[in-house]
Amino acid sequence: MFVFELSGVLFKFNVSTPALTPLFQLPPRMKPWSLIYNHLTINSILHLLTILNDIFTSVTSIETLLIAHKRALSGKRYNHYATGFNYNLISFLIELQSELRGGTYQPSIYRKKIVTDPKVRLIEAPAYRDRVVHHAIHHFLSPFYERFFITDSYACRPKRGIHRASRRVQSFLRKGGQNLHVCQIDVSKYYASINHARLNQLLATKIYDLKLLNLLEIIIDSSDSGNEHDSLFNPDSHYFTKGRRGIPIGNLTSQLFANIYLHNVDMYAKQTLKIRNYIRYMDDILFFHHDKAQLHIWQQAMVNFLYSDLYLTVNPRKVKLYPAKQGVYFVGYVIFPGYMKLRGSSVRRFKKRYRKQLIAMMNERIEPSAMRQSFASWKAHASHTNSKRLIAKLESLQDGYLFVRSIKRFHRKHSKTNQPSPIQLSLFKDI
Numbered sequence: 330m331f332v333f334e335l336s337g338v339l340f341k342f343n344v345s346t347p348a349l350t351p352l353f354q355l356p357p358r359m360k361p362w363s364l365i366y367n368h369l370t371i372n373s374i375l376h377l378l379t380i381l382n383d384i385f386t387s388v389t390s391i392e393t394l395l396i397a398h399k400r401a402l403s404g405k406r407y408n409h410y411a412t413g414f415n416y417n418l419i420s421f422l423i424e425l426q427s428e429l430r431g432g433t434y435q436p437s438i439y440r441k442k443i444v445t446d447p448k449v450r451l452i453e454a455p456a457y458r459d460r461v462v463h464h465a466i467h468h469f470l471s472p473f474y475e476r477f478f479i480t481d482s483y484a485c486r487p488k489r490g491i492h493r494a495s496r497r498v499q500s501f502l503r504k505g506g507q508n509l510h511v512c513q514i515d516v517s518k519y520y521a522s523i524n525h526a527r528l529n530q531l532l533a534t535k536i537y538d539l540k541l542l543n544l545l546e547i548i549i550d551s552s553d554s555g556n557e558h559d560s561l562f563n564p565d566s567h568y569f570t571k572g573r574r575g576i577p578i579g580n581l582t583s584q585l586f587a588n589i590y591l592h593n594v595d596m597y598a599k600q601t602l603k604i605r606n607y608i609r610y611m612d613d614i615l616f617f618h619h620d621k622a623q624l625h626i627w628q629q630a631m632v633n634f635l636y637s638d639l640y641l642t643v644n645p646r647k648v649k650l651y652p653a654k655q656g657v658y659f660v661g662y663v664i665f666p667g668y669m670k671l672r673g674s675s676v677r678r679f680k681k682r683y684r685k686q687l688i689a690m691m692n693e694r695i696e697p698s699a700m701r702q703s704f705a706s707w708k709a710h711a712s713h714t715n716s717k718r719l720i721a722k723l724e725s726l727q728d729g730y731l732f733v734r735s736i737k738r739f740h741r742k743h744s745k746t747n748q749p750s751p752i753q754l755s756l757f758k759d760i
Contacts, residue, residue, distance in 0.1 A: 381473050385540040388465050389429040394422050397464035401457065410457040425458055429544065436551040439577060447678055453552055453577035463581040471585055478588060479595045484611035485584035491660035492713055494610050495669060501606045501617050502653055502666040511617050511657055512624040514631055515647035517561060519612035520583065521554035521575045522568055523590055524640045531589055552577045567640035587611060590639060597634050602627055610660055617653060624650055662714060669714040676719070679707055683723065687730040697731060
């Protein structure tokens with residue numbers, strides 16, 4: 330056993346155990362029983378491992394910006410914004426680097442788009458040069474913060490996602506048995522409610538590079554939620570009284586900021602409330618227990634912490650406590666211990682969109698390849714559930730529309746060829 334003291338707290342553990350969190354892991358060749366590694370040395374090592382300092386030069390280097398450009402170009406190679414940037418790549422990168430290092434960089438105006446499926450959302454897409462900056466920042470910050478995020482946070486993280494999250498919930502259900510209950514919490518308008526000042530405080534606890542912090546603050550303050558959602562909150566709530574709030578959904582950095590912002594909730598649930606079976610997918614939080622009274626206590630504590638510490642308001646209509654045997658509604662699935670089903674609302678939405686695509690394909694407004702590509706993505710999502718009959722039914726429907734399209738094309742082609750040619754009259758008939 331090895332003992333050291335950190336900020337007045339006594340830690341005692343076996344250094345060779347693999348179960349230690351990255352915060353308390355020592356370098357592999359360090360011998361903690363050696364006399365030279367006293368508690369001051371260990372404090373210094375742990376401090377260096379948990380902060381980010383002097384990386385602004387690396388973030389704004391031409392090499393990093395070139396890597397960021399290649400990542401931002403993925404899926405947008407034929408976008409006219411991307412092709413224009415790519416045409417004068419070196420000059421644009423040098424200009425962008427000089428703006429970043431000179432402190433004159435300002436984000437461009439966002440392109441706004443309203444998405445109505447599955448619900449109304451305002452998507453703010455950044456300019457391409459801003460995407461390059463976001464990828465350069467994400468290239469350094471994402472691996473750094475991954476060391477601190479808990480395992481059971483699954484949104485916008487590498488090697489995570491909705492399918493691993495759903496399997497994790499299934500493991501909770503199998504271990505819990507028949508008497509297990511689940512509590513579900515959802516933050517109301519999460520991205521629009523993220524407080525700028527509080528987010529900057531959270532970033533400053535790990536990042537000690539002032540230039541990088543100033544750049545992050547510029548990106549955070551480049552947009553806010555405005556008065557779009559004001560009617561959903563009380564006039565005296567923290568949504569109004571704590572300053573500017575809201576980060577754009579379309580930014581790559583917003584995904585990372587959203588996880589950093591709710592990391593305190595994960596720590597509160599795990600370390601303070603000692604919730605064992607806990608999982609979070611962005612602002613959708615689940616925790617399980619056999620005792621409903623205990624779940625009520627945890628629920629109230631989480632709601633209070635979200636409001637007092639992070640200035641977030643929980644949507645009261647989406648706070649649910651119910652037996653887990655009814656099926657857990659999470660990440661688009663209804664999850665049971667041995668199988669999963671698609672949510673009825675998501676199936677109805679897809680059928681409606683799918684029929685519109687089939688009609689457009691039948692009338693030759695879109696190509697069959699585009700329709701098949703859209704169906705293949707949904708089929709991959711549905712293949713994780715017991716939906717073989719539904720998939721087969723929709724595929725047969727697709728074949729019927731393709732057959733009608735081919736018949737229409739055949740009749741149109743042959744109707745043109747069988748028409749008699751028009752009679753040619755001479756202009757000089759009498760000559």
